[in-house]
Amino acid sequence: MPKYYPINEEAAKRAKDMNSFSDYQPGSATAGYRAMVDEAYAAAERQKARVDPMYHDKIDALVDRYARKLAENLNERNVIDARVPSILISGGGNFPVTKKHKQNAARDRNYGEYAEISKLLDKIRSVGMGGISADDDLAVEKLTKKLEGLESLQATMKAVNAYFRKHKTLDGCPELTPEQAEKLKADMAQSWHLDKSKPYPAYLLSNNNANIRRVRQRIEELSSRSEFAGWTFPGGEAKINEAENRLQLIFEEKPDANQRQELKSNGFKWAPSQGAWQRQLNQNAIRAAARIDFLRPEDGTSPYQLQPFVKRENKEMSR
Numbered sequence: 001m002p003k004y005y006p007i008n009e010e011a012a013k014r015a016k017d018m019n020s021f022s023d024y025q026p027g028s029a030t031a032g033y034r035a036m037v038d039e040a041y042a043a044a045e046r047q048k049a050r051v052d053p054m055y056h057d058k059i060d061a062l063v064d065r066y067a068r069k070l071a072e073n074l075n076e077r078n079v080i081d082a083r084v085p086s087i088l089i090s091g092g093g094n095f096p097v098t099k100k101h102k103q104n105a106a107r108d109r110n111y112g113e114y115a116e117i118s119k120l121l122d123k124i125r126s127v128g129m130g131g132i133s134a135d136d137d138l139a140v141e142k143l144t145k146k147l148e149g150l151e152s153l154q155a156t157m158k159a160v161n162a163y164f165r166k167h168k169t170l171d172g173c174p175e176l177t178p179e180q181a182e183k184l185k186a187d188m189a190q191s192w193h194l195d196k197s198k199p200y201p202a203y204l205l206s207n208n209n210a211n212i213r214r215v216r217q218r219i220e221e222l223s224s225r226s227e228f229a230g231w232t233f234p235g236g237e238a239k240i241n242e243a244e245n246r247l248q249l250i251f252e253e254k255p256d257a258n259q260r261q262e263l264k265s266n267g268f269k270w271a272p273s274q275g276a277w278q279r280q281l282n283q284n285a286i287r288a289a290a291r292i293d294f295l296r297p298e299d300g301t302s303p304y305q306l307q308p309f310v311k312r313e314n315k316e317m318s319r
Contacts, residue, residue: 002041003064005071007033008078015081033074037067044124051128059127066120069273073114080106112272140222147215154208157200160184164199221282227308228281233295238303240281241274247285248276249295262292283309 012029016022044063048056084103156175163173170181184199195201228247230240236251249268255277260270266288268277279285289295290304297303304310 002034002037003067004034004037005068007071008075011075011078011082015078018082018085020086029074029078033071036070040066040121040124043121047125047127055128059124062120062124062127066117066124069117069120073110073117077107077110077114080110109272116271116273140219143215143219143222147212147219150208150212150215154205154212157205157208161198161200165197170199228286229306229308231297231303231306233297235294238289238295239276241278242281244274244278245281246271246274246276246278247281247289248274248278249289250276259294262294266292 007030009027009029013024013026016024040063044059048059051059080103083106084099159175160170160173163175164170167173170176170184173181176184187193188196188199193201228240228242230238232238235253236249239248239250241248248271249263255263263277267279267285268288269279270276271278279288286304286307290302295303297306
């Protein structure tokens with residue numbers, strides 16, 4: 001059952017009256033909003049039918065977030081549209097040109113937010129279909145399962161190689177089924193299998209071991225995510241938004257052109273829906289922010305040194 005959020009019908013009527021000669025149909029704004037939400041919920045149900053049930057809570061959370069943010073955006077749009085009448089309604093005499101420019105700027109911002117909200121639909125359709133995203137609530141659980149699989153594979157490859165080294169055959173190897181043993185024999189007979197003394201070449205163990213280290217590092221980073229700390233800098237604040245899995249930079253005034261370019265070159269993007277420059281929350285994001293001088297606290301301290309995970313590492317090294 002879709003969950004709907006309130007639509008301000010009075011604001012919708014005022015917006016209609018300020019921009020059209022036709023009468024507002026009561027309830028039409030709510031009906032339009034609900035139709036959009038219904039489509040989102042239908043897409044969510046289709047996606048849930050395609051993926052493992054472990055992803056269903058995430059899909060439900062995304063579609064609820066879409067419904068909530070869409071209502072907020074549409075309500076704001078109606079408020080903006082009601083600020084200044086259309087020139088067709090008011091006529092050209094004493095038309096408030098300056099106010100109209102401000103209204104148009106607000107509309108552009110609102111439409112930018114709407115575009116960001118619409119991306120949630122794509123996100124719903126992609127849940128469970130790709131790799132493990134850091135903003136997935138089940139990321140640590142999934143990565144842990146992946147790590148267990150990689151470690152099991154590593155142990156199996158080592159055991160099989162040791163068995164072959166001792167017995168000069170794969171027959172009777174307890175780690176392999178007869179079918180797996182025959183496949184390995186066929187592989188060893190191929191010209192690309194240069195080292196005939198090992199069923200599993202050294203590079204396979206090396207690559208798998210590298211994957212194990214990488215997954216372990218990701219688990220550590222995600223597990224320590226709550227240990228990130230925000231800070232204030234002249235003219236703004238660096239905020240840790242764990243709900244969105246983002247490091248967000250909120251400025252009191254719009255950064256100048258040079259500052260915006262430096263933010264972009266360090267991986268930060270402007271998110272109208274959040275009113276912040278942001279990037280995915282991880283240690284690299286903190287390091288990137290620490291490289292930008294105008295993001296340093298007033299005392300000049302590096303934001304990186306303020307992080308709990310850094311303090312913990314320093315403490316462990318001093319033991």
